Structure formats: structure tokens, C-alpha cells
Amino acid sequence: MEQGGEKVVSSAQLANRCMVNAAQVRKDLAYFGEFGIRGVGYYVKDLLHDIKRILGLNKEWRMALIGIGNLGSALLSYKDFLKQNYKIVAAFDIDPPKVIGRVSEKLGKPVEVLHISRIKEVARERKIEIGLITTPPSEAQGVANLLVDAEIRGILNFAPVQIIVPDGYVVKNVFFTTILDNLAYLLSNE
Amino acid sequence: MEQGGEKVVSSAQLANRCMVNAAQVRKDLAYFGEFGIRGVGYYVKDLLHDIKRILGLNKEWRMALIGIGNLGSALLSYKDFLKQNYKIVAAFDIDPPKVIGRVSEKLGKPVEVLHISRIKEVARERKIEIGLITTPPSEAQGVANLLVDAEIRGILNFAPVQIIVPDGYVVKNVFFTTILDNLAYLLSNE
DNA sequence: GGATGTGAAGTCGTTCACAGCT
DNA sequence: AGCTGTGAACGACTTCACATCC
Numbered sequence A, B: 001m002e003q004g005g006e007k008v009v010s011s012a013q014l015a016n017r018c019m020v021n022a023a024q025v026r027k028d029l030a031y032f033g034e035f036g037i038r039g040v041g042y043y044v045k046d047l048l049h050d051i052k053r054i055l056g057l058n059k060e061w062r063m064a065l066i067g068i069g070n071l072g073s074a075l076l077s078y079k080d081f082l083k084q085n086y087k088i089v090a091a092f093d094i095d096p097p098k099v100i101g102r103v104s105e106k107l108g109k110p111v112e113v114l115h116i117s118r119i120k121e122v123a124r125e126r127k128i129e130i131g132l133i134t135t136p137p138s139e140a141q142g143v144a145n146l147l148v149d150a151e152i153r154g155i156l157n158f159a160p161v162q163i164i165v166p167d168g169y170v171v172k173n174v175f176f177t178t179i180l181d182n183l184a185y186l187l188s189n190e
Numbered sequence C: 001g002g003a004t005g006t007g008a009a010g011t012c013g014t015t016c017a018c019a020g021c022t
Numbered sequence D: 001a002g003c004t005g006t007g008a009a010c011g012a013c014t015t016c017a018c019a020t021c022c
Helices: A011-018 A022-032 A044-055 A070-076 A096-107 A116-125 A137-149 A176-188 B011-018 B022-032 B044-055 B070-076 B079-083 B096-107 B116-125 B137-149 B176-188
Strands: A061-066 A086-093 A113-115 A130-133 A154-157 A170-173 B061-066 B086-093 B113-115 B130-133 B154-157 B170-173
Touching: A011 A022, A022 A044, A044 B176, A061 A070, A061 A116, A061 A137, A070 A086, A070 B070, A086 A116, A096 A113, A113 A116, A116 A137, A130 A137, A130 B176, A137 A154, A154 B176, A170 B176, A176 B044, A176 B079, A176 B130, A176 B154, A176 B170, B011 B022, B022 B044, B061 B070, B061 B116, B061 B137, B070 B086, B079 B086, B086 B116, B096 B113, B113 B116, B116 B137, B130 B137, B137 B154
Parallel strands: A061 A086, A061 A130, A086 A113, A130 A154, A154 A170, B061 B086, B061 B130, B086 B113, B130 B154, B154 B170
Antiparallel strands: none
């Protein structure tokens, strides 16, 4: 909407776009404060800014990628991250020399791939706050333990296994097959 | 549990593993039928079978992948799909000759990459029911339209744009940055 | 005896409807 | 006049508690 030059938006318009109820939109926003103007609506620019602040997106999030396989390589060159203030500032693998050539070849730009043992040191140096786990399932919990030890509090886990971390740490999973299961269920019932 | 040789499981055990309430587990299962035995629990093997049937996983799901970039290539060699009865039986791109070498090189096995224009024909031939969209965002809706035309009713969309399809079709999105936004929010509030 | 299946109770989230501002 | 913010009504989901059955 901002790019489209729209200045003001109503809860009803937002509700349409999101396929939800207008009261829902207002309640949800009101939970965090008063962002609208009665009789007018919400200023697009202000609202965007406020939502980003609420979500914690008004800063650059520095991430480490662990496991430079097919998926890891894909994420290294994933362009949408940059637009959204997410930045992979370090990449790790258990066998860095092997993967360096491969990654460089694919990206056409230098990508540093470090040995996994250096995570803690590098995490502190580069102020890393999020770890992306793209290792084989068998290695995922071990890597998570290293991330916890390095005090990297957020983990995005792509390995299809449940990962356990202490309180204060957060794991979000991206399980492709689980999402497919969901799709399969919906397709199976008309 | 089945692989671990466990024969029977109680709702309490399942609840522990899933971090939910035991009554929840029973209610959810009971919604679909009676699978347990009072005073005993659920037979692991039977329950697994029943859940698969409920979710529609008691068959092979044949998928098409559209867009052979980094992410698409990664999914082509994603091993977890095979274990779960999901099979990519066709791959499409707008420029197949260019990508064939690359894909083959990565996988070490022949992968057919066809021109996008052949989707409809191939979808019918190979009984494709799910499409995976891994194109750039700008192409995603166009590809979705082709999938709809080919009567592929399920779409797993990895392109970071909203996709619109007619009734009867289902789209599930995998938005990496949205999941990261969620993580960022959780990290920002303790 | 012991765990399921399930009404009833409780809790949480959604929607309504309108007072309150601009 | 019009749209937000919000108490109140509503509906949905979760949990309790126990009758039921193996």
C-alpha cells in the first residue's frame, strides 16, 4: 500500500485483504496501542512503522546458517531476506573446505564458510542472534546445543526433527512435509 | 514409537510428547472415530495407520515442481519427501536446457526438466495433484494460473507473494520471512 | 484397575454494536 | 459523517471430571 501511494487505510480495507473481520483488525492493533484516527483510519506509513516496531523489525537481525547442503545454499542466496532486514552474516559446516567452492560457484560472490567449532567465538564477534539449522536431522540437536552454548537465542529449524532447548531460547520449525500433510488432508476431503 | 518397538501408547504419553493436554489428544482423536481401548490406550501401529488414513497419507502424492532455482533444486533432492510418500514426478522451468545440466550435476541422477508450457499435458499423464511453486515472486501468480488450468488442486507456494485461486483449489504458503518475523517478535519480548 | 470417550464447565478468542473522537 | 477503540454478547476451543468399557 505504501508503494502504491495509499496514504490512509481503514480496518475494513485491511480486513478484506487479510480475509478476516474488521473488528478483529482493530482489536489486534488496539492490543498494542492506539494507532488509528477516529473518523479517518490508519495512516499507512505510520502503521507500517508501528507494526515493524511491535514485531521487532526495526533493526537488522544477524543470522548464522549451519549446514551448507542444498537447502542451506539456497537460503544463502535467498533474496527476500535482505529486503526484510535479515542478514546471514556467517555460515558453518562440519567440512568447510569442501563447501566453499560450491557455494562460491553458485553465488558468484565470496561466502565465508567456517568450521562448526567456531560458532561460539564468531557468534559473539558478529553479534549473531538467530541460527538457521539446515543440517541433516541426525545433527540438528547437536547443532542446537552449540547454538544454545553460544547464547544464540533464536533458532529456525529446517531439519525434520523435534529440537529441545532450555527456557529463554526459542525454536521455530519449518517442516515441509508437515505442511504437505496439511495440504494432503485438505485435498482428501473435497 | 513404532520404530522403538512400543506397542501401546496412552493419551497422557502422547500429550507429553506434543506438549498439550491429554484430554485434548483424546478429543481430537475421538472427533474422527474411536481408536483407543479403554483401560489400555492406543495401539501404536493401528493409531499410526488410522492417522495416516485420516490425513490422506495412505497413498502416494505426486507433485510437480515449478521453478528450478536454488530452492527448487534443493527441494528436488529433499530426502524427507520420499519417506513420507511425496514424490516429485515432474520439474518445470521457463528455460529447461539451462537448468538440466545444473540439476543433474547436483543430484547425480537424471532429472527431467520440462518447459513450463507442458504442465497441463504432463499433469494429466502423470496424475499430478500438487504443485510446488519456487519461482521468483513476479512469476508465482502466473504459474498458479497454469496449475489451476491443469486442474492441479493443491499448491505449496514458496514465493513471497499472496496467490489467488478459485474455489476448490488450495494454497499453502511457506514464507520464510514471515516465520522469521514471528521469531523476531518472540525474541524482542524477553 | 485403568485409560478412553464425552457431557459439562471453564477459558479464550471473535464479533457485535455503539460510545467517543476527529 | 465516519471510523476507531472497546465493553458486552457470542461462539469456539480447552480442560475437567467421571461414566463407560476393556
